[in-house]
Amino acid sequence: MNSLTIRKPDDWHLHLRDGAMLAGVLPYSAGHFARAIIMPNLVPPVVTVADAAAYRNRIEMALPPGSAFQPLMTLYLTEATKPADVEAGFRDGVVTAVKLYPAGATTNSQSGVRDIEKVLPVLEKMAAIGMPLCVHGEVTDPAVDIFDREAVFIERVLDPLLRRIPELRVVMEHLTTRDGVDYATAGGDNLAATITTHHLIINRNAILAGGIRPHYYCLPVAKREEHRLALRKAATSGDRRFFLGTDSAPHLDALKECACGCAGIFSSINTLSCLAHVFEEEGALDRLEAFVSLNGPAFYRLPANEDRITLVRSTEAIHFPASVETGDGPVTVFDPMFPIHWTVANEAN
Numbered sequence: 544m545n546s547l548t549i550r551k552p553d554d555w556h557l558h559l560r561d562g563a564m565l566a567g568v569l570p571y572s573a574g575h576f577a578r579a580i581i582m583p584n585l586v587p588p589v590v591t592v593a594d595a596a597a598y599r600n601r602i603e604m605a606l607p608p609g610s611a612f613q614p615l616m617t618l619y620l621t622e623a624t625k626p627a628d629v630e631a632g633f634r635d636g637v638v639t640a641v642k643l644y645p646a647g648a649t650t651n652s653q654s655g656v657r658d659i660e661k662v663l664p665v666l667e668k669m670a671a672i673g674m675p676l677c678v679h680g681e682v683t684d685p686a687v688d689i690f691d692r693e694a695v696f697i698e699r700v701l702d703p704l705l706r707r708i709p710e711l712r713v714v715m716e717h718l719t720t721r722d723g724v725d726y727a728t729a730g731g732d733n734l735a736a737t738i739t740t741h742h743l744i745i746n747r748n749a750i751l752a753g754g755i756r757p758h759y760y761c762l763p764v765a766k767r768e769e770h771r772l773a774l775r776k777a778a779t780s781g782d783r784r785f786f787l788g789t790d791s792a793p794h795l796d797a798l799k800e801c802a803c804g805c806a807g808i809f810s811s812i813n814t815l816s817c818l819a820h821v822f823e824e825e826g827a828l829d830r831l832e833a834f835v836s837l838n839g840p841a842f843y844r845l846p847a848n849e850d851r852i853t854l855v856r857s858t859e860a861i862h863f864p865a866s867v868e869t870g871d872g873p874v875t876v877f878d879p880m881f882p883i884h885w886t887v888a889n890e891a892n
């Protein structure tokens with residue numbers, strides 16, 4: 544197959560940041576995706592509905608002229624979040640979901656949740672109104688090995704939570720393990736999971752074999768090959784519980800290439816090209832549309848996009864820049880370490 548036309552994709556997990564970085568990276572998402580769930584881990588975080596409305600406005604102002612890209616906003620859950628604010632934001636269509644960061648688990652998560660008991664009233668309200676909770680599923684217990692933090696989170700936090708509030712609608716964000724795939728697969732209709740492009744492509748060797756490669760470091764950290772294979776199987780299965788969340792998370796190169804580099808991989812520019820490669824490799828190009836364009840809207844109870852995009856396979860490898868310039872400095876682009884032959888033909892803004 545040399546060309547594939549599908550409904551326009553959405554990105555169900557995206558970091559756009561703010562200011563010059565926002566202006567620098569937004570056009571890449573707006574060109575390929577109709578909508579995206581916008582992560583709220585700014586400094587300071589997006590905690591109130593008023594913060595989310597103001598941030599949405601800044602994103603809309605930074606869009607290329609004529610772009611129809613729609614940012615779907617999230618609230619950063621803290622122990623001070625008020626159920627009534629969350630409910631009002633959801634009912635008014637300002638916020639689509641709430642994001643749970645265990646405090647200390649990832650970039651800008653210091654204001655996140657330490658004690659899940661303290662946020663139960665918010666989660667109960669969300670269950671009652673059908674509002675999704677997006678979860679960064681890693682424990683922060685320093686005694687737990689970083690490669691085990693997702694599996695332990697499921698056992699210690701997520702499973703007890705879902706037993707307590709069975710109606711809560713949960714998206715397990717950026718799955719990285721077979722354990723996560725198994726848990727999502729065994730769950731009910733209220734449980735779904737996003738998978739990133741890079742976790743379908745790299746395993747942990749990419750970060751550490753032959754030297755430390757900070758541009759492959761993200762959280763949750765990539766795991767062993769068996770986990771990557773489980774993620775590939777889930778993503779290419781067509782199973783409606785799994786959908787794309789790129790977790791494209793730009794950081795300035797200077798902040799990644801240092802003694803204590805930040806976690807995050809910037810992939811919005813070549814994500815669809817990389818995914819077409821992965822799905823082709825798995826003999827599953829006919830299921831790419833389910834993963835990038837259908838399963839996400841179905842879970843979020845939104846219509847699938849009516850616009851279409853066409854992906855084209857060329858014989859020559861396509862050149863992507865090694866990094867993109869932002870007003871704040873360069874940001875390295877995810878390198879899948881294979882030649883890319885697929886591109887989006889009808890790039891829109």
Ligand SMILES: NC(=O)N[C@@H](CC(=O)O)C(=O)O
Pocket residue numbers: 558584649650679760761762763790792793806807808
């Ligand atoms: N994925 C990452 O490695 N980093 C994300 C945070 C997150 O999604 O956990 C970021 O904001 O940089």
Ligand SMILES: [Zn+2]
Pocket residue numbers: 649679716717762763
């Ligand atoms: Zn995360």
Ligand SMILES: [Zn+2]
Pocket residue numbers: 556557558582790792
């Ligand atoms: Zn993220």
